[in-house]
Amino acid sequence: MRVGVVGAGAVGGYFGALLSRAGHPVTLLARGAHLEAIRREGLRVRPVQAGGGEWVAWPEATEQASGTGPQDLILFAVKSYDTEGAARAMAPWVGPSTTILCLQNGVENEGKLAALYGMGRVVPAVAYIGAERVAPGVIEHRARGELVVGEPEGGSSPRLEQLRQVLAEARIPVQVAEDIWAAKWEKMLFNVALNAASALTGATGARLVAAPRSRWLFEASVREALAVARAQGVPLDDGVVDRVVAAAAALPAVSSMYHDLVRGKPLELESFNGYVVREGERLGIPVPVNATLYGLMEARQASGRGS
Structure with a gap:
């Protein structure tokens, strides 16, 4: 599954790194020192739990979505105040069968994404994770790391089951909510x-x-x-x-x-x-x-x- 990450900070970067480590072609939108560090040294995840050793994922990293083509799955994880700008910038990644997994806090961002791309492409999600980007290319993972996902209209669906399976195979605990x-x-x-x-x-x-x-x-x-x-x-x-x-x-x-x-x-x-x-x-x-x-x-x- 081709995966794009919009908002490659602590949340998007962590889940994107897990999907990359599981073998999926992952592309991160990043810029500045963070972009250069990922290209040079990979995306490093540093667990703080006892016995957890640092590990490195090697996703692609780019400053612009143009040139990489539509993605099957987009992890959308920018801060809420950046929603509209980031959503427009990722337009080259959005194809007819793209799923946009909204990992943001708040309850109104899905509507903003739907205004551009239609609610049929959007899957609301809740991320429970303690993490911080502590340096360019370095994410410190402190606690948890699971997702709750659901269809906007409730219930289950084939795309939700496929998404759940892809996430679970990447060792991302995921729960499907009847009412997201x-x-x-x-x-x-x-x-x-x-x-x-x-x-x-x-x-x-x-x-x-x-x-x-x-x-x-x-x-x-x-x-x-x-x-x-x-x-x-x-x-x-x-x-x-x-x-x-x-x-x-x-x-x-x-x-x-x-x-x-x-x-x-x-x-x-x-x-x-x-x-x-x-x-x-x-x-x-x-x-x-x-x-x-x-x-x-x-x-x-x-x-x-x-x-």
């Missing part, structure tokens, strides 16, 4: 509650839910986002709040938004709390906690880097 939007929204609830609060305070997920007042804030932001999801028709059960809190309690790390803020990088704020605020206003659902987090993060981002 419920799975996408469950992770969205976690991101909404964790990212801005962690970026503002420097607290880990575990610390945020350990203290009574910050736990109240965390749970309140989850419940507001849950109300928005249900108003959209997403069937999330009442136990989702406890599951999200438990996931935070098991996280001894700060959010990715905290790291992006400190490094002066763009933030996925609009796709998390910003989305909840906009949809809350559209649907007539009060979301004061998310509006507060959103407003404070707007001001914090405008004031410069964190510390």
Whole structure:
């Protein structure tokens, strides 16, 4: 299977490297020092688990999608704020039978991809992985590494079964969800509650839910986002709040938004709390906690880097 990776950072790079190591012809879209390092030394994956040794994959790497032809599968893993630009740039890779596996956080990116290429080509997915690109051509794998995939309209399909088999043969644990939007929204609830609060305070997920007042804030932001999801028709059960809190309690790390803020990088704020605020206003659902987090993060981002 010909595989293209758009967004060859920690997530796209890790899964692309596994598919390359399994023998699939993989091409990464990359640029700058990252591109040169991959061409020169391969894409190195450095596990941090005890006993895990560094390994190297040798995918092709290019700065432009033109010239390589349509791909059978595209792993789309850019940050949400780069969706439209990256989606247009990958046009030469999209053929009549191309599947676009959307590995992004948030719940609106699939619609943006569908606007360009049709929802029939898009497979929504949820990636559960702890990884970071720590140097050009080097990905540090810290935890997990599984995918949940599903058809936009629900149920299974021949292409989903083929995709599941290809991923599983590359040693990527994969689960097929009957309702992928419920799975996408469950992770969205976690991101909404964790990212801005962690970026503002420097607290880990575990610390945020350990203290009574910050736990109240965390749970309140989850419940507001849950109300928005249900108003959209997403069937999330009442136990989702406890599951999200438990996931935070098991996280001894700060959010990715905290790291992006400190490094002066763009933030996925609009796709998390910003989305909840906009949809809350559209649907007539009060979301004061998310509006507060959103407003404070707007001001914090405008004031410069964190510390």
